[in-house]
Amino acid sequence: MKTLVVASGGADSISTLSLAKGEVEIISFNYGQKATRELQSVINIAKKLNMKYNIIDISFLKEMFGTSNQLTGDSDIKPAYQQNVVVPLRNSMFLQIAYIYALTHDFDIVMLGSHMGDCAEIDGERLYPDCSPEFFKAFQHAMDLGTFRKEKKVQVVTPSILGLSKFQLLQKGYEYMNTLLFESWSCYKSEELHCGNCESCNNRKSAFALAGIEDKTIYAQ
Numbered sequence: 001m002k003t004l005v006v007a008s009g010g011a012d013s014i015s016t017l018s019l020a021k022g023e024v025e026i027i028s029f030n031y032g033q034k035a036t037r038e039l040q041s042v043i044n045i046a047k048k049l050n051m052k053y054n055i056i057d058i059s060f061l062k063e064m065f066g067t068s069n070q071l072t073g074d075s076d077i078k079p080a081y082q083q084n085v086v087v088p089l090r091n092s093m094f095l096q097i098a099y100i101y102a103l104t105h106d107f108d109i110v111m112l113g114s115h116m117g118d119c120a121e122i123d124g125e126r127l128y129p130d131c132s133p134e135f136f137k138a139f140q141h142a143m144d145l146g147t148f149r150k151e152k153k154v155q156v157v158t159p160s161i162l163g164l165s166k167f168q169l170l171q172k173g174y175e176y177m178n179t180l181l182f183e184s185w186s187c188y189k190s191e192e193l194h195c196g197n198c199e200s201c202n203n204r205k206s207a208f209a210l211a212g213i214e215d216k217t218i219y220a221q
């Protein structure tokens, strides 16, 4: 059994490693994000867990995401969710590339760390539409149709498919790697410390509180 995990370096994707089965390998992406610290986090954690990792450079796509995106463009990072924090179909793109890698390197499962919180709705619309169980089901179906019948089928598994919320996911991650989880990088900025102010830092704080785990992350604020 071999599992490939798409990991950004944030607490969610790093915790997803705890759900991976068999031989585990990590795939990460430089997509032109401001928070390059998250990739340093992946490398650091992969080394400490003795896991093989790959950083795929797709930063040439940055221009395609437009200038108004919070994560890759000129917009300031905001403390609460706004739609321009969503890089259009970023997760589906990660998953597509990871799926191809999984297919050509004999993996059984590919995992991506989206959880139920990413699927919450505002005005009947998912916060991150390409993180929902129904999206992954459709993606799986498309991959099954897009590959030869005789080829091994790679299974897409995510915490959202398993019904896990962010705090439940962090609990699993903490059980698995203990304080190493605090070496994950959630902040949308790339400063020396987690800013403690952006949406992602705020979500990290509240999820650790809900999980009943003392948050040892050092926040600037």
Ligand SMILES: [Zn+2]
Pocket (backbone or CB within 6 Å): 186, 187, 188, 189, 194, 195, 196, 197, 198, 199, 200, 201, 202
């Ligand atoms: Zn932050």
